[in-house]
Amino acid sequence: MITLKSLLEFQNEEDRQRVLDLMRRFSSAERYGYRRLLEGHERNGLKSHLAHVFQINTRYADDAILKAQSILKSCRERGQSPSKVVFGSRNLFEKLKKKHLNGSRREELKREWRERRQGNLYSRGDRSKRGNLNLRFVWLEGELYLRICVGERRWVWAKVIRPVKREKDKWIGFIWSLRQAEKTGEWFPYDVELKLKDGEVYALVSVKEKFPPATITLENGVLGIDVNAYPFHLALAEVSPDGNLLGYERISLHELLSASHDKREYLCWQVAYQVVNLALEKGKAIAMEDLEKLPKGRREDGLPKLRKKLQRWIYKSLLEKIEILAKRHGVEVAKKDPSYTSVIGKLKYAPQYLVDKDVAGALVIGRRALGFEEKLPESYRLLLKDEEFLLYSTAQLEEKVKELKRELRKEENEWRKRAIKKRLSAVRSELKTLQRHLRTLQSGESEPASRHPANRGKEPVRGSLSGLRKSWRVLSAALTVPLLEKFPQVKGTVRDFSPLRLILVSGDWERAVGRSVPVPGAGAAVQRCG
Structure with a gap:
């Protein structure tokens, strides 16, 4: 998607106030919808309710819910608490809370806060609605206008001000596409969002970008x-x-x-x-x-x-x-x-x-x-059957758990305690994985598969792990703490995996475990791209 920005010029102050009032109601509907989504309300039932409460059409109401959903999703992806979202910029909110701000500076911040909080309007594109139903670009006497739906069968026309900034400005391509659609009737969808900034209303139009055929495959x-x-x-x-x-x-x-x-x-x-x-x-x-x-x-x-x-x-x-x-x-x-x-x-x-x-x-x-499947190396496959190695690794993990427990008891700082608890939980999980595999091996049940088709789709694998991925998980648990953490190159993080080379080549884990230093020469075997 590419987004292009343009200034809107209204024919009179009355039209401008109608649009500002619509933007205020839409922004309120977005905030209200966000809170209802947090409470577990469904989108379909919420749409008609928002349309009635805030006196906007159902399409605007649905678009307000879509905006609220995108904020909620983004917040969860960042690991932040959705209930603590501040509409209108948290940074401005924190500044306005300060008691020492007064005079023109405070008034300027309040104006900017109101614009960000109340000056929003969004309408998604629709090919079947001539590109966009509520916010549509139209040509009047050879000039480009944005037709804004402000009520039932009521519109406001605002002139679009957007000079071409450079030779390859994407605005030229957008205008050409609008002209072609007007002639042929083959419309394309475009999203439009109105924003209020410094007292001016701006239109941001987003369209799907057309790419040339791939020549490098x-x-x-x-x-x-x-x-x-x-x-x-x-x-x-x-x-x-x-x-x-x-x-x-x-x-x-x-x-x-x-x-x-x-x-x-x-x-x-x-x-x-x-x-x-x-x-x-x-x-x-x-x-x-x-x-x-x-x-x-x-x-x-x-x-x-x-x-x-x-x-x-x-x-x-x-x-x-x-x-x-x-x-x-x-x-x-x-x-x-x-x-x-x-x-x-x-x-x-x-x-x-x-x-x-x-x-x-x-x-x-x-x-x-490229479609390659990852085989489990033969030495690793044999290692997964080596009961002596698995018992050694299990003992090392158990010792690590005891070490972390001792460190936890000695630590007085509450925040550091939480970090140790997190590490302890991870080691315990690795220990359980290894113990489960060891029990399976000792009971003579089926072993993890050494081959499994790679997931060629884009969606993450759901449900139980495949046999091959279980094998990799067991290997990670068996090798990371017992072997690799003996030679950490960065504090708290294993960066050097050269000790595993001895196991990969000869399968001699006892010799690898007994080394007091990493295998020399790490990091120089392959020429850099540049």
């Missing part, structure tokens, strides 16, 4: 992308058509954390151009995670610094920008289910190529986009 191989929060960066893996790693690159995103909203948007576009230019240079399609929701922490989890970083982690917006730019340049984009890509990457490909887990995860995403 998956047949040429892919550039796999993995977004990571710790450290905050993009990991890029260049994957050949036969699924091998050709090179890798990392792009730091730390500058985004301290930037304002507008600067973050600018920097995200810069990163997107960097990724797409690399894909064009290498002649590779792009493979990325199909991320719908990602936990961003919650209050009282004992990890305030990490939570603050995750709250500003605009991964979805960044991936969308990369996807849009890639399609504009004829680069095919494949979005794949990210389930278990990190686990498979760190256990299988990180020690194999001597790269970190983020690059390995990007490699798995790229291979999944």
Whole structure:
């Protein structure tokens, strides 16, 4: 979707006040609908109620509910409490609460607060309604107007003021499409949103962008992308058509954390151009995670610094920008289910190529986009049957649980206690996974499958895990604490997976466990993309 902004000029003050009154009622309906959604009300029943209470047509009412639903979904994705949403900007709300503000500065903030809180109107596009029913662009005497429905069979016409800013301004394409639709009758849907700012009413029109046919396809191989929060960066893996790693690159995103909203948007576009230019240079399609929701922490989890970083982690917006730019340049984009890509990457490909887990995860995403299935290496398959190793790993996890309990008893700081409790819960979960697998092995029941078709759809796998994914989960539990945490390269985070190479090559876990230092030479086996 592309969004274009234009200024509205009303024929008289009466028309302007009618529209402002409609925007105020719509904004109230949106806030009211949001609260009812939190209470569990259904959209269909709520629509007619909002139309009656706020004296707007049912389509406006339905659009107000859609806006409320999008805010609710966004809030939950960010891990924030939906009940604490502030309409009109929390930042302005907090400033207005300060007692020392007075005079012109306070009045300016109150005006801006009212505009953001009450100056909104939205109407979704509809092809069957000549593009948009309530907010429709029309031509009158050769000039473009926005026809605004303000009541039953009542409209206000506002002149659209929008100069062309540059040669490739997308407004030119939108105007041409409107002209063509007027001539042929083949209309296209466009969403329109009115916003009040500094006393002026602006129209923001959003239309689906038309992309050229892809000239760089998956047949040429892919550039796999993995977004990571710790450290905050993009990991890029260049994957050949036969699924091998050709090179890798990392792009730091730390500058985004301290930037304002507008600067973050600018920097995200810069990163997107960097990724797409690399894909064009290498002649590779792009493979990325199909991320719908990602936990961003919650209050009282004992990890305030990490939570603050995750709250500003605009991964979805960044991936969308990369996807849009890639399609504009004829680069095919494949979005794949990210389930278990990190686990498979760190256990299988990180020690194999001597790269970190983020690059390995990007490699798995790229291979999944090319249609490859991930086999369980023979040494790992045998390891899952090795009762002696499983008993050793179980004992190590039990010792880790005791260690965390001792640390919890000694810790007096309540916030640090919560962080330790979270880690303790994760280790206990790994221990249960390993014990369950060990009981299955000792009872002689069926073993986890070593092969299972990869999920080629975009939707996450639901229900019970497949046999192969259970195997990867057991391996992660059996190897992470008992082996890899002996050599952490970053405090609290395992980054070096080279000790697993000995197990992958020879299956000698006893020798790997006995090492006092990591396998030398990690991180230099593959040439970088750049």
